[in-house]
Amino acid sequence: MLTLRTPYLVFLGDEADSAYAKTGIGLAYWRPDLCVGQMRLSDNAADTGLPDQSIHEAQAAGAQSLVLGVAMIGGAIPAEWLPILVEALEAGMDVVAGFHTKLSSFPELVAAAERGGSNLVDVRVPPADIPVGTGQKRTGRRLLTVGTDCALGKKYTALALAKGMSAAGMSADFRATGQTGILIAGGGVPLDAVVADFLVGAAEKVSPDNAPDHWDVIEGQGALFHPGYGPVSMGLLIGSQPDAFVVCTEAGRDTIRGWDSFSTPDIRDVIARTIDIGQQFNPDIRCVGISANTRHLDPTARADYLGALEKEYGLPAIDPIATGVEPIVTRLATEFGQ
Amino acid sequence: MLTLRTPYLVFLGDEADSAYAKTGIGLAYWRPDLCVGQMRLSDNAADTGLPDQSIHEAQAAGAQSLVLGVAMIGGAIPAEWLPILVEALEAGMDVVAGFHTKLSSFPELVAAAERGGSNLVDVRVPPADIPVGTGQKRTGRRLLTVGTDCALGKKYTALALAKGMSAAGMSADFRATGQTGILIAGGGVPLDAVVADFLVGAAEKVSPDNAPDHWDVIEGQGALFHPGYGPVSMGLLIGSQPDAFVVCTEAGRDTIRGWDSFSTPDIRDVIARTIDIGQQFNPDIRCVGISANTRHLDPTARADYLGALEKEYGLPAIDPIATGVEPIVTRLATEFGQ
Numbered sequence: 001m002l003t004l005r006t007p008y009l010v011f012l013g014d015e016a017d018s019a020y021a022k023t024g025i026g027l028a029y030w031r032p033d034l035c036v037g038q039m040r041l042s043d044n045a046a047d048t049g050l051p052d053q054s055i056h057e058a059q060a061a062g063a064q065s066l067v068l069g070v071a072m073i074g075g076a077i078p079a080e081w082l083p084i085l086v087e088a089l090e091a092g093m094d095v096v097a098g099f100h101t102k103l104s105s106f107p108e109l110v111a112a113a114e115r116g117g118s119n120l121v122d123v124r125v126p127p128a129d130i131p132v133g134t135g136q137k138r139t140g141r142r143l144l145t146v147g148t149d150c151a152l153g154k155k156y157t158a159l160a161l162a163k164g165m166s167a168a169g170m171s172a173d174f175r176a177t178g179q180t181g182i183l184i185a186g187g188g189v190p191l192d193a194v195v196a197d198f199l200v201g202a203a204e205k206v207s208p209d210n211a212p213d214h215w216d217v218i219e220g221q222g223a224l225f226h227p228g229y230g231p232v233s234m235g236l237l238i239g240s241q242p243d244a245f246v247v248c249t250e251a252g253r254d255t256i257r258g259w260d261s262f263s264t265p266d267i268r269d270v271i272a273r274t275i276d277i278g279q280q281f282n283p284d285i286r287c288v289g290i291s292a293n294t295r296h297l298d299p300t301a302r303a304d305y306l307g308a309l310e311k312e313y314g315l316p317a318i319d320p321i322a323t324g325v326e327p328i329v330t331r332l333a334t335e336f337g338q
Numbered sequence: 339m340l341t342l343r344t345p346y347l348v349f350l351g352d353e354a355d356s357a358y359a360k361t362g363i364g365l366a367y368w369r370p371d372l373c374v375g376q377m378r379l380s381d382n383a384a385d386t387g388l389p390d391q392s393i394h395e396a397q398a399a400g401a402q403s404l405v406l407g408v409a410m411i412g413g414a415i416p417a418e419w420l421p422i423l424v425e426a427l428e429a430g431m432d433v434v435a436g437f438h439t440k441l442s443s444f445p446e447l448v449a450a451a452e453r454g455g456s457n458l459v460d461v462r463v464p465p466a467d468i469p470v471g472t473g474q475k476r477t478g479r480r481l482l483t484v485g486t487d488c489a490l491g492k493k494y495t496a497l498a499l500a501k502g503m504s505a506a507g508m509s510a511d512f513r514a515t516g517q518t519g520i521l522i523a524g525g526g527v528p529l530d531a532v533v534a535d536f537l538v539g540a541a542e543k544v545s546p547d548n549a550p551d552h553w554d555v556i557e558g559q560g561a562l563f564h565p566g567y568g569p570v571s572m573g574l575l576i577g578s579q580p581d582a583f584v585v586c587t588e589a590g591r592d593t594i595r596g597w598d599s600f601s602t603p604d605i606r607d608v609i610a611r612t613i614d615i616g617q618q619f620n621p622d623i624r625c626v627g628i629s630a631n632t633r634h635l636d637p638t639a640r641a642d643y644l645g646a647l648e649k650e651y652g653l654p655a656i657d658p659i660a661t662g663v664e665p666i667v668t669r670l671a672t673e674f675g676q
Binding site: 199200229235262 | 470471472473474529530531532533534535537538539563565566567568569570572573576597599600611614615618619
């Protein structure tokens with residue numbers, strides 16, 4: 001697995017649009033314990049609520065890495081960022097990013113990292129030497145979020161579940177399989193960038209052996225019925241060996257986003273295929289809930305929609321933002337014990 | 339797709355063990371039309387039956403590439419090969435290999451290729467710029483070989499079917515998804531080396547649009563129930579959009595080779611899952627036969643075994659080496675027309 005040096009200083013540049021600063025905002029929201037502060041180059045920049053700090057102040061507060069929490073447009077690092085990143089690297093802090101353009105393609109940064117004995121960390125790049133999958137069962141419990149499509153809340157659901165399970169006194173960790181998740185978790189494997197033969201092996205590394213009552217809550221990727229990304233989901237399902245899974249969906253999304261000639265699958269078919277593939281590696285696999293993105297529904301329609309799902313599937317159906325994940329946490333505690 | 343410059347001069351070095359020369363022997367067996375000759379450095383070397391030629395003679399006969407048809411042990415090119423490869427490259431011939439060690443890691447070869455305007459081609463390396471899969475149906479017909487496990491005859495079955503279909507007057511091409519297959523086909527994509535997100539897109543490139551009655555006979559990879567390689571098989575199945583598939587198996591193989599705690603799946607389950615996943619992308623997908631490796635059975639036991647499979651599944655069951663593929667070719671012609 002990739003492992004990041006924490007805690008972080010979250011860098012936001014002068015990005016005023018919170019949509020482009022969502023990585024930094026998400027970090028501060030989900031893992032305030034991993035963030036010592038934020039650095040903003042303008043008073044108009046997005047504000048995570050963390051204390052504003054210089055490199056020097058962040059380092060005094062213990063920061064080990066500067067995380068680029070904003071999108072980089074067009075593949076170039078803005079000129080005003082460079083001296084700051086160089087200062088952090090020379091001071092011995094790692095610089096961490098999830099850009100398409102690799103940090104190591106900027107010679108100034110490579111030279112500064114050499115001087116500081118620090119690292120340029122691209123969380124889109126899988127670690128070297130990932131093994132082939134073994135299929136051997138690991139200790140501890142695992143929950144995987146799966147989806148009827150991509151980009152409808154699998155990461156958010158996993159984060160909310162891990163937080164809710166911990167709050168309920170269960171031993172639980174979020175496990176990351178994508179770049180933003182890796183920053184939040186402080187480590188993980190960017191599954192979509194792994195070479196095909198090593199996909200299952202990479203998924204196995206994400207949730208290693210653990211205590212018998214410990215839950216790894218694993219961020220799903222892709223969707224089993226997705227025309228482009230189905231194999232990534234299959235590799236993650238095989239390697240995760242989940243005891244439990246939650247199906248994530250979006251109310252009203254009838255076609256696969258970007259593949260509009262394909263209908264989204266029935267939740268029933270997603271459950272059936274997930275069990276069909278997963279039971280070879282964990283005979284006890286079961287669905288424990290449905291997590292629906294209902295942002296386009298008003299409260300009455302939301303209650304009707306979730307109620308209908310609960311009735312049809314005999315499972316808790318929630319919106320992690322609008323209603324919270326507690327019913328699924330309760331179901332887990334009831335079925336598996338604390 | 340990778341596309342190789344043909345025809346070939348097949349290089350065998352001084353390899354006397356035909357097991358280590360199987361790539362060269364396979365090339366001469368399956369595609370004599372693509373091979374102008376062989377080059378051997380010793381009279382004891384394996385003999386493909388092709389005429390022995392020097393670089394000069396091969397080039398005069400039209401050779402565009404020298405293919406290394408022997409295994410390279412330990413990652414080093416034997417010293418006595420180097421002047422020959424350099425001569426071929428300087429003469430403008432490509433040098434093609436499927437080694438783990440890349441040809442471009444040998445500076446002498448890189449320099450010679452520059453001088454000759456020729457190429458070093460590693461068939462284990464996927465082409466750049468593979469797109470994400472689209473799921474869009476392509477024209478023409480497709481047959482995919484799938485397996486109960488790896489390494490039991492999916493490539494051989496596809497080659498034998500393409501040859502048998504052509505002999506029966508059908509329009510058919512073998513399509514390659516692995517390194518040896520790529521040499522035989524003169525092109526293809528090494529599917530197991532593709533990054534996960536692009537697996538389906540790579541599989542789609544292997545069998546592009548074709549005439550309505552043309553068959554692409556696609557070399558299978560991995561196995562859907564394989565603990566390590568299942569996702570590769572799923573990506574190939576989605577991207578191939580097969581009209582027909584043949585299940586390859588081996589009589590007496592009860593566990594997944596190298597993953598001995600896993601049983602090989604029932605052929606019935608392989609058929610069911612292949613149809614379950616494949617029908618989203620081709621509603622007409624059907625199984626047209628079973629290809630069994632029966633090398634460990636005597637003729638009576640073989641006949642009993644294949645007869646029992648035919649009775650159980652209502653499908654032609656053959657051994658491509660011992661009995662030939664004709665019953666499956668006949669079934670295809672009957673079901674789909676010539």
